[in-house]
Amino acid sequence: MGGPELHRGGSRGVVPPGQQQSGNDVGCHILHVDMDAFYASVEIRDRPELAGQPVIVGGLSGRSVVLSATYQARAFGVRSAMPMARARRLCPHATVIPPRHRLYGAVSKEVMAIFQAVTPLVQPLSLDEAFLDVSGAIRLLGSPADIGQRIRADVARQQQITCSVGVASNKFLAKLASVHCKPDGLLVIPADRVLEFLHPLPVSALWGVGERTGQTLARLGLRTVGDIASTPVRSLEAEFGPATAAHLSALASGRDSRSVETSVREKSVGAEETFDVDVADPEVIRRELLRLSRRTARALRASGCAARTITVKLRKADFRTITRSRTLSEPTDVTQRIYDTACALYESSGLSGQARLRLVGVRASGLLPAAATSTQLALGDRPSSWQAAETAMDRITGRFGADAVRPAALVERRAPEPRRSRPDA
DNA sequence: TCTGGGGTCCTTTCACCC
DNA sequence: TCTGGGGTGAAAGGACCC
Numbered sequence: 001m002g003g004p005e006l007h008r009g010g011s012r013g014v015v016p017p018g019q020q021q022s023g024n025d026v027g028c029h030i031l032h033v034d035m036d037a038f039y040a041s042v043e044i045r046d047r048p049e050l051a052g053q054p055v056i057v058g059g060l061s062g063r064s065v066v067l068s069a070t071y072q073a074r075a076f077g078v079r080s081a082m083p084m085a086r087a088r089r090l091c092p093h094a095t096v097i098p099p100r101h102r103l104y105g106a107v108s109k110e111v112m113a114i115f116q117a118v119t120p121l122v123q124p125l126s127l128d129e130a131f132l133d134v135s136g137a138i139r140l141l142g143s144p145a146d147i148g149q150r151i152r153a154d155v156a157r158q159q160q161i162t163c164s165v166g167v168a169s170n171k172f173l174a175k176l177a178s179v180h181c182k183p184d185g186l187l188v189i190p191a192d193r194v195l196e197f198l199h200p201l202p203v204s205a206l207w208g209v210g211e212r213t214g215q216t217l218a219r220l221g222l223r224t225v226g227d228i229a230s231t232p233v234r235s236l237e238a239e240f241g242p243a244t245a246a247h248l249s250a251l252a253s254g255r256d257s258r259s260v261e262t263s264v265r266e267k268s269v270g271a272e273e274t275f276d277v278d279v280a281d282p283e284v285i286r287r288e289l290l291r292l293s294r295r296t297a298r299a300l301r302a303s304g305c306a307a308r309t310i311t312v313k314l315r316k317a318d319f320r321t322i323t324r325s326r327t328l329s330e331p332t333d334v335t336q337r338i339y340d341t342a343c344a345l346y347e348s349s350g351l352s353g354q355a356r357l358r359l360v361g362v363r364a365s366g367l368l369p370a371a372a373t374s375t376q377l378a379l380g381d382r383p384s385s386w387q388a389a390e391t392a393m394d395r396i397t398g399r400f401g402a403d404a405v406r407p408a409a410l411v412e413r414r415a416p417e418p419r420r421s422r423p424d425a
Numbered sequence: 426t427c428t429g430g431g432g433t434c435c436t437t438t439c440a441c442c443c
Numbered sequence: 444t445c446t447g448g449g450g451t452g453a454a455a456g457g458a459c460c461c
Contacts, residue, residue: 081461083426274428359429433459437456438456
């Protein structure tokens, strides 16, 4: 790392558990906990003979990408989101395992329960990471670093997987800390040494700086976080606009006022699917739109929401993406309504029958609690019967699987069609 | 090298209203 | 009647994150 001497502790014991506080973590009440190579670790737990081996979790079809890879596979250059074909070239002897999302969801629930036992202030970010505000637990459980070590020990004992914990005064710094102590470590960024840690880092360490923003910053001669911190906000505004400039400037100074939110309401739900082979046939596209509308509607009903806006996403063979959206007069959680809208948007896109598509997607946004939305009946509509029928179908598919009941249009024909990368689940 | 799927957030553009 | 500015919301695109 080459930076200041910060508290780093791992199972290898650079700093033994229980000896972490020494005043260093005063004011550091935010923890970021991140599972190490989560999907791959869960798979290895079930297949211990693979421990210490390069293992890649990802789909087997032609257009799949790496979802998770063990550190042994990463040593060969394998990274998540990398095309599987490339990963297999880089590490041909790796064991490739198709993902089991339900299993990861179940393990995630148990891990989150471990966090909840420490503090009710838990904000899950994804299946494998969460922020914790432990300010209320310090008197009972010890310093934030002690609490971090306790969590690491509990996760290892109960789930046989490792995690890394960042401890700092805010979310951004806690997350940065966990990244820097991976795998299987714990790192405290003391409040009085934030800039010492932060400023030598590359700009890509800032949340929100990806490839494009990084290029723009490089063009301006800004390569480290310290460079951004010493640049007037006005100069950044000219290049990035007021919101992004303020965001970059604050993070570069180690400021992040976001609190740990225990109930983050989702703003949209959707589903998308990449074809194994590009598709031009409008009939096949519409059938996929039906499948995706069904998945979206089911997700809406499961979350008790109805959506006002429906968006269709169409990615052409050349990877260029267009979206088309429509806001409905009444919010809906009904497949047929979503599907009708999605088809209308597809037809009006100008791509129907004109372009080969590699991906289609359906997304519903402008979410409202379904209970609070009134349904206005148009002449000839019978939405309440649609809703009743679909709710009944939800119950059946919940018990017997996604394929137990489905629209006639989605019953597989004998004629071959492009195999999709995931089953409709 | 050839790019998944689920999301969030920001910016720009445009239509519409006052 | 035409023009313009400001505010607002929708639409579209893009960057980014895990």
